[in-house]
Amino acid sequence: MIRHTVVFRLKFPKGSSEEREFLQAAAALALIPGVQKFESLRQISKKNDFDYGLSMEFDSESGYDSYNNHPDHSKFVNDFWVNSVEKFLEIDYKLIK
Numbered sequence: 001m002i003r004h005t006v007v008f009r010l011k012f013p014k015g016s017s018e019e020r021e022f023l024q025a026a027a028a029l030a031l032i033p034g035v036q037k038f039e040s041l042r043q044i045s046k047k048n049d050f051d052y053g054l055s056m057e058f059d060s061e062s063g064y065d066s067y068n069n070h071p072d073h074s075k076f077v078n079d080f081w082v083n084s085v086e087k088f089l090e091i092d093y094k095l096i097k
Helices: 017-031 061-069 071-084
Strands: 002-010 036-042 052-058 085-094
Touching: 002 017, 002 061, 017 036, 017 052, 017 071, 052 061, 061 071, 071 085
Parallel strands: none
Antiparallel strands: 002 052, 002 085, 036 052
16 A cells, blocks of 8 residues: 655645645546545645645555556646645555565
8 A cells, every 4th residue: 555645835825726726636536536534625724834634545655656557647746746736745554464
C-alpha cells in the first residue's frame, strides 16, 4: 500500500471562488482508477503554514505510478496546481513491515 499525501497553501484567499474551484477540481482526482480513501483536508493547527491537504491510497507502487501518469492527473496539475499553489510538501508513505 502507498499513501500519497500533499499539504499546501493556495495563492488566493480562503473562502474565495478560486479556492472552491481548485478544491472541486482536486476532488475529481478521486475518480482516477486506483485511487482509494481520497480525502480533501483543511489544516487546523498553527504549527505550520500549510492550509490544505489531499490524501489518498493505492494498492501498489504500479497503481500509484498509473495515477501519476493518468491524463486527468496531468490536466489537474497543469490547469490548476501550477497556477494556484503557492507552497507545498508531498509525502509518499509505504507501510513498515
